[in-house]
Amino acid sequence: MNIGFIGLGIMGTPMAANLVRAGHTVVGYDVSTTRLDELAELGAKAAASIGEAVSQAHVVITMLPDSPQVEEVVFGEGGVLEYAPAGLLLIDMSTIRPETSRRVAQAAAVKGVHAIDAPVSGGEKGAVDGTLSIMIGGRTEDVESAREILRVLGTTIVHVGPAGAGQTVKAANQLVVGGVYALVAEAIVLLEASGVDPKAGLDVLAGGLAGSRILELKRHSMIERSFQPGFRIDLHHKDMGIATAAAREAGVALPMTALVAQLIAAARAQGHGALDHSALLKVIERINS
Amino acid sequence: MNIGFIGLGIMGTPMAANLVRAGHTVVGYDVSTTRLDELAELGAKAAASIGEAVSQAHVVITMLPDSPQVEEVVFGEGGVLEYAPAGLLLIDMSTIRPETSRRVAQAAAVKGVHAIDAPVSGGEKGAVDGTLSIMIGGRTEDVESAREILRVLGTTIVHVGPAGAGQTVKAANQLVVGGVYALVAEAIVLLEASGVDPKAGLDVLAGGLAGSRILELKRHSMIERSFQPGFRIDLHHKDMGIATAAAREAGVALPMTALVAQLIAAARAQGHGALDHSALLKVIERINS
Amino acid sequence: MNIGFIGLGIMGTPMAANLVRAGHTVVGYDVSTTRLDELAELGAKAAASIGEAVSQAHVVITMLPDSPQVEEVVFGEGGVLEYAPAGLLLIDMSTIRPETSRRVAQAAAVKGVHAIDAPVSGGEKGAVDGTLSIMIGGRTEDVESAREILRVLGTTIVHVGPAGAGQTVKAANQLVVGGVYALVAEAIVLLEASGVDPKAGLDVLAGGLAGSRILELKRHSMIERSFQPGFRIDLHHKDMGIATAAAREAGVALPMTALVAQLIAAARAQGHGALDHSALLKVIERINS
Amino acid sequence: MNIGFIGLGIMGTPMAANLVRAGHTVVGYDVSTTRLDELAELGAKAAASIGEAVSQAHVVITMLPDSPQVEEVVFGEGGVLEYAPAGLLLIDMSTIRPETSRRVAQAAAVKGVHAIDAPVSGGEKGAVDGTLSIMIGGRTEDVESAREILRVLGTTIVHVGPAGAGQTVKAANQLVVGGVYALVAEAIVLLEASGVDPKAGLDVLAGGLAGSRILELKRHSMIERSFQPGFRIDLHHKDMGIATAAAREAGVALPMTALVAQLIAAARAQGHGALDHSALLKVIERINS
Ligand SMILES: NC(=O)C1=CN([C@@H]2O[C@H](COP(=O)(O)OP(=O)(O)OC[C@H]3O[C@@H](n4cnc5c(N)ncnc54)[C@H](OP(=O)(O)O)[C@@H]3O)[C@@H](O)[C@H]2O)C=CC1
Ligand SMILES: NC(=O)C1=CN([C@@H]2O[C@H](COP(=O)(O)OP(=O)(O)OC[C@H]3O[C@@H](n4cnc5c(N)ncnc54)[C@H](OP(=O)(O)O)[C@@H]3O)[C@@H](O)[C@H]2O)C=CC1
Numbered sequence A, B, C, D: 001m002n003i004g005f006i007g008l009g010i011m012g013t014p015m016a017a018n019l020v021r022a023g024h025t026v027v028g029y030d031v032s033t034t035r036l037d038e039l040a041e042l043g044a045k046a047a048a049s050i051g052e053a054v055s056q057a058h059v060v061i062t063m064l065p066d067s068p069q070v071e072e073v074v075f076g077e078g079g080v081l082e083y084a085p086a087g088l089l090l091i092d093m094s095t096i097r098p099e100t101s102r103r104v105a106q107a108a109a110v111k112g113v114h115a116i117d118a119p120v121s122g123g124e125k126g127a128v129d130g131t132l133s134i135m136i137g138g139r140t141e142d143v144e145s146a147r148e149i150l151r152v153l154g155t156t157i158v159h160v161g162p163a164g165a166g167q168t169v170k171a172a173n174q175l176v177v178g179g180v181y182a183l184v185a186e187a188i189v190l191l192e193a194s195g196v197d198p199k200a201g202l203d204v205l206a207g208g209l210a211g212s213r214i215l216e217l218k219r220h221s222m223i224e225r226s227f228q229p230g231f232r233i234d235l236h237h238k239d240m241g242i243a244t245a246a247a248r249e250a251g252v253a254l255p256m257t258a259l260v261a262q263l264i265a266a267a268r269a270q271g272h273g274a275l276d277h278s279a280l281l282k283v284i285e286r287i288n289s
């Protein structure tokens, strides 16, 4: 299939490579020309403009930093909707605001373009290995027609609702992940301040109702204060901005989410943006020292 | 072995029964005489006073509501320390403040009594089945000498540190459990308010980094608003009081814990004290309706 | 002076009327034509387009709902910057995001337009009476040249810093106001739940270090549960969105502000958007009943 | 009148001195004998025991650090209730938990002693100058019979409700005071991080609806980071513990109060216990650096 791929960053590049490897014809575009140069090695073609990446495509995938870039690439002058052939399937896999995804889907429909939102979790490793989890919002027929391609990129592929729903589920995921890190951080600080061995303590927690994937994977590295990413605080900060905005758009107050967002913002303000999100522990420690 | 058992409530009664079944001689005491009447059926003896339960015992187990009751039973006139034979092993399995456990251990040592704190998780079912998780604080030799008996009551038995450490780990456990419920509740409210099917959404969360034992066991009942206990809000409210007090005693500020404590207090103020702690969902809903 | 006035709502209409009364020539514009009809009665002229309101003006004042409207009116096709005569003074008095104000000032400068941000407090009554407080961000010479006109509209006129600074101060104002309401609400709930007469209690608070303008003006109406606006929850919710966004842009974590924003969002979710912001009391009550 | 005065610390000593100066016969007692030595200079008598201070008294005033000390002095062996002559008026002016005050009043009544709770605000300066604010809980006739003496110690003397009500009002006062400091701290951090002069900004806030006694008295010292006490963080931390406990006893959830308590606990954990409570600004800064 002819696939236009826009946004060839940390995630987009290995995803595009996997699509090439699966036999698809991939035409890539990125504002950064250095990234385009890498494309040839992948066996993909470099487009000089969005139009070039889009006009012959059956499917366009976007993997961009945030809502404003998606708006620009999709709605902007010389953007996707200007060049989209009728019947194009547009899969936005960026993590952005649900409300933006809904507006993309509506504007696309007007032009006869089928748009779905399909944000991912699993990180760079998942992108490289083709084992991402993909949460999809959109119309059922569009989601079905995307499955073949998405199966190249990920292993868990779930249709969770109408346009924007993929983003909302991703936002919900990130608020829970951030929150669990903050709770584990507070548990560690309490144990250590009380003279209790945190390793023994967290082992007990991990084995019971307090157990979680985070405790399983990260309790040892957290206790050792090893915060190599993994998933960076900067990205989680962006995602908490989306979660907060999504709550606001949905008209709901979420006090835990709001507090988690502040703690992650604090991690960033303290200069830990490039560390793993488990570095929330540094924030709880700093509050107390 | 001769075991004095003080506090024969929802947890204490099946625990005492398991000890009888394991061949121990159990002499029980409770302020409520109706509970004492049930003792005979279990094959245990009813004591008319703490002194009677304690004076011939090798081991005394206490399973009482809260710190003040433990203080009264241990330190009070006619209490455990007054009648304890030298060398007695005192195992307090109540969930109380770490600081009280430390004072019990100190006062006990003065009288030649070996005291450890051994709070449990696993609920009434764990008590009946003998599958409790037991977190122990105390001196190593005392913990070792308690293991044979504790193995009758639970399956996970972990020595986590000096006197009070068992309580601190229990407090850490409860703050994480309460916090995860609150986060999942916010995720559900966000998904539903955004028109996303919460079942599909939480399935995705359960499978990734946001995954937890609570999501695994409780997401379906939460989505169906089925809040049969389980572990009651009233008890979790008590435990958050302990977690908050433990943080204060340890001299640490824990903002997430403080917020979780308020949300659980709100559940109680709203009349949901007898529901399962997953009813935190009702609090997040009420904030928004 | 020739003044273009764009945005003739609750605030803009009486402000424009005061300018007419002070002898200025006012040409008004609003998307809503019914509002334009009222203009004649004020002695102002109605413009059919932004261009008409702007092209002959020495000064243009905008008083619009929020950041997107200001962006549209200033940057949009047929907007202020398209028609602005060289040397125009553009005074945006809307409450918007500081970051938008900074972008307006920059884009204006490119076109030779002098733009300042001058948000207000004091409400409809302040607008009618010409007693608004005006917080101004911008270059000193631009602020000085605006003073004569601003003196018609307000009594406290303070230059607080460069472009955007007016909005930041307004945001700071709103976070403190919202927070004090929430604190007073918690005080009332605590007093009443403890069986203490809240009137006697708040009288004491009002007289000491806890004293505030809000306690002075609103404690009686709050105790009586009289929540006629005043300043509506809906507007305060908008303003907390700005405060939160301003903190994010400034790279700071503000936990109290985040919690206040959630409580105000809750008031709105509970259907109290049209009540006075003192109705935060209803949120604290609902958490507890 | 014969007055027994127990607890001659920072507050108690100047209060006792004022009573001597007003012509009363004061017999003082304190666990610390160095404090007793100072008594003679004041013209008061030093008692060697509580009994000596109480047995000839018409009125006993206690000014002790916290609830446990009041319990010990009132209920303990050799305590006030053991030696109290029938009809004694017991005025506890310490800041303690409302629930303790209620228990004191009940136990006193059984012995024919009239007890009221009368915590104060105004600090050491208010104690020295006799200008304290006094919030009183108790029966009307007891409060009336205390007024003559209280007028020597304070200028604002308000009967706010039954036993414990004075403490509840003091707790409400402290949660509002702590909260306003935290809000002003966040406003300062937002202004400074946004490049706005905080002095100009806070001047505007102080003049409008955001205005408060704290902004009036403390905004300049806060901006200059001058944190000489005043009222120490350590004492405010104690008071937030009381406010939190009072909310728990009253069965209410107070999210703002809980967050303020954590911020003050953080100030203490960061080593600022001896600074003025306006040093909450240091906590908000540290979260962000
Ligand atoms: N990294 C991770 O672990 C995960 C990331 N995500 C999400 O995936 C998305 C992509 O993330 P990631 O790959 O890390 O981000 P990157 O910033 O590495 O990649 C984005 C790419 O898009 C380019 N770009 C920006 N604007 C345009 C434009 N207007 N037209 C074309 N190209 C543009 C960027 O170029 P330039 O660099 O020059 O701006 C960059 O090469 C984000 O939404 C992120 O939140 C989701 C899960 C995990
Ligand atoms: N009301 C108050 O008490 C206070 C308000 N403020 C701030 O002042 C600003 C104005 O508030 P207020 O007067 O209450 O708001 P209103 O909504 O009453 O007035 C705004 C006016 O702008 C018009 N408008 C919207 N979009 C455009 C456009 N693109 N071009 C021209 N006109 C447009 C609106 O028309 P339509 O209604 O048809 O959309 C409306 O008539 C807000 O930023 C508010 O936050 C500040 C302090 C107090």
Ligand SMILES: NC(=O)C1=CN([C@@H]2O[C@H](COP(=O)(O)OP(=O)(O)OC[C@H]3O[C@@H](n4cnc5c(N)ncnc54)[C@H](OP(=O)(O)O)[C@@H]3O)[C@@H](O)[C@H]2O)C=CC1
Pocket: D006, D007, D008, D009, D010, D011, D012, D029, D030, D031, D032, D035, D063, D064, D065, D066, D069, D072, D073, D093, D094, D095, D096, D120, D121, D122, D123, D124, D231, D235, D238
């Ligand atoms: N300081 C202030 O600005 C304000 C204080 N308050 C409240 O007033 C109360 C007193 O405060 P403050 O004077 O600062 O505290 P201090 O600690 O200075 O004074 C308390 C005194 O009581 C003595 N004491 C302690 N236990 C006993 C006992 N069992 N029998 C007799 N005496 C005892 C202490 O002795 P030792 O030091 O040896 O323990 C100390 O001399 C507190 O509840 C405080 O919260 C209220 C408003 C303002």
